Amino acid sequence: MKTKTVLAYSSLDMWFHKHMIHFVAFLTLSGLPILSEKFHFIAYGIGHSINFLAGDMNSEGILASGISFLRVIHWLSAFTFTAIMIPFVISMTQKVLTLSIWPDKWGASAVFEGIGEMKKNYIDLEHAEFGKMNTGQKASAWLLTVCMVVIVISGYILIFRSAITHDIISIARGAHAISFIVLAVTLLIHIYFATHPANQAAYKAMFKTGEMDEEYVKEHHSLWYRKLQKL
Amino acid sequence: MKQQIKCYDTQACIRCFACMINCSVENRVRLQREGVMNVEQSVQATMPHFNYLTPIRKEIGVYPNARQVTAFHHCNHCENAPCQGICPTGAITTRSGGEVVINAKACIGCQSCGDACPFDVPVYSKENGKAYKCTGCYDRVENGLKQSCVEACPTLAMFSGNAENVIEEAKKRAALYTEKTGKKYIVYGADKLNDYVGHLKWITIVEETELEAYKLDTKPERTLMQWRDTAKVAGAVMTVAVALGTTAHFIYWLDKRKKKIAEKGNSHEN
Numbered sequence A: 001m002k003t004k005t006v007l008a009y010s011s012l013d014m015w016f017h018k019h020m021i022h023f024v025a026f027l028t029l030s031g032l033p034i035l036s037e038k039f040h041f042i043a044y045g046i047g048h049s050i051n052f053l054a055g056d057m058n059s060e061g062i063l064a065s066g067i068s069f070l071r072v073i074h075w076l077s078a079f080t081f082t083a084i085m086i087p088f089v090i091s092m093t094q095k096v097l098t099l100s101i102w103p104d105k106w107g108a109s110a111v112f113e114g115i116g117e118m119k120k121n122y123i124d125l126e127h128a129e130f131g132k133m134n135t136g137q138k139a140s141a142w143l144l145t146v147c148m149v150v151i152v153i154s155g156y157i158l159i160f161r162s163a164i165t166h167d168i169i170s171i172a173r174g175a176h177a178i179s180f181i182v183l184a185v186t187l188l189i190h191i192y193f194a195t196h197p198a199n200q201a202a203y204k205a206m207f208k209t210g211e212m213d214e215e216y217v218k219e220h221h222s223l224w225y226r227k228l229q230k231l
Numbered sequence B: 001m002k003q004q005i006k007c008y009d010t011q012a013c014i015r016c017f018a019c020m021i022n023c024s025v026e027n028r029v030r031l032q033r034e035g036v037m038n039v040e041q042s043v044q045a046t047m048p049h050f051n052y053l054t055p056i057r058k059e060i061g062v063y064p065n066a067r068q069v070t071a072f073h074h075c076n077h078c079e080n081a082p083c084q085g086i087c088p089t090g091a092i093t094t095r096s097g098g099e100v101v102i103n104a105k106a107c108i109g110c111q112s113c114g115d116a117c118p119f120d121v122p123v124y125s126k127e128n129g130k131a132y133k134c135t136g137c138y139d140r141v142e143n144g145l146k147q148s149c150v151e152a153c154p155t156l157a158m159f160s161g162n163a164e165n166v167i168e169e170a171k172k173r174a175a176l177y178t179e180k181t182g183k184k185y186i187v188y189g190a191d192k193l194n195d196y197v198g199h200l201k202w203i204t205i206v207e208e209t210e211l212e213a214y215k216l217d218t219k220p221e222r223t224l225m226q227w228r229d230t231a232k233v234a235g236a237v238m239t240v241a242v243a244l245g246t247t248a249h250f251i252y253w254l255d256k257r258k259k260k261i262a263e264k265g266n267s268h269e270n
């Protein structure tokens, strides 16, 4: 008998999420060597290959070739990423009020309650009362969205710099880098929880089926389950 | 090579702009020497990106006490050159004499140096897609010559040499002007301005109340770029913390789960 399932992610959600991973990976790999010399090895690797193929073994030019190439990758990825973002943003704004990013309950005590539930789940390994997203997921969804908006706006300011004053460009440059750093650290935490064996069902839903077993939802996302039943 | 410093003395300047002209000439002669352009081409082309030394003239005060001042916009060769710190290709280096120089061969024209420079110095040439700024004539200085602007100055308003000697002379002149005029003269840039730029290697003798008229910024800042530097350190620390935290949690979780399963098994047996 087929088990009853609940739709967790639409096909658009899954499609966008999958491609967002590719683009953020490209944008991060191409941005990091510009951000910090600790990541120059990426640019050296690429620059060395380019200069070798071009027959130019002048050592001054290796880093320059690598960074130039990565800038092109960064710009192209940025344009393509923006293009695929459009349908996702439209769909999100249409259903923004029904998304699980809003608190189930408002107020400071609700936040502590939410953190308490997360502790129950991840520290005590007990049953916790979660909606579709727990408090940490809601917070990270907001943080990631804000960072993404800042990154995209500041990124375009940097691309169209010739039309903009220097003060604003330098603010955009700082904002782009700072929001990237906040985003990257938040993503590391996001990836840990997403690939954690305890959350296999959600992983499968996001990357494969879009659906979760009803029994699983009842047990692990009881608040969401109750909401779904009422509908 | 010992640290070199250039000094501009606002009081001794007669506004002849020989410095600016000699700078332009030197840049053209360099192109001829390097075989990039012939004499005619190098003289006719305007090449605005080679205007390393731009005088900004203005009148201050009210008639009959009005007078001309000339602010010079140029690279200050900062001790902690923020342009050097940000350049992703390592095109910017500080020579042993302290000149902060862009290596045109390694410059890819990303304009990051301009984002970091609180004095708005590096200019981007749309013609050849590279960034330009004063080189401190390091090629001349390292071969025993004076910087071209200094060489041209007829009144020693622009002078240079080893750091200690120049700062000593500048302070002497400032003290003399203070004594003679009763107004306080200072040597802008000789002492550290802030952590972002450190001290400058192009200093200016100026009357304290006229710092603004001479466009001498005592708090050269690029706030978000400074936060960016802090965020880079914080990011590294947070990444390590996340790596340790998640590993620790995972080990803890595996262990706890084992115990939970064992507990469940026991309760079933009973």
Ligand code: HEM
Pocket (backbone or CB within 6 Å): A024, A027, A028, A030, A031, A032, A034, A035, A036, A071, A074, A075, A077, A078, A079, A081, A082, A151, A152, A154, A155, A156, A158, A159, A173, A174, A176, A177, A180, A183, B110, B228
């Ligand atoms: C989608 C819109 C985006 C645009 C238009 C954009 C554009 C830019 C531009 C113009 C630069 C300056 C370097 C250069 O001129 O090549 C830059 C730097 C950078 N970008 Fe992006 N970017 C975007 C998204 C992203 C994303 C999503 C990430 C990472 C998750 C990212 C990470 C970085 C990093 C780390 C740097 C180096 C920053 C620094 O050194 O200050 N960017 N970006």
Ligand code: SF4
Pocket (backbone or CB within 6 Å): B086, B087, B088, B089, B090, B091, B092, B102, B106, B107, B108, B109, B110, B111, B112, B113, B114, B122, B130, B131
């Ligand atoms: S424009 Fe040239 S010198 Fe300036 S930061 Fe970019 S590569 Fe370096």
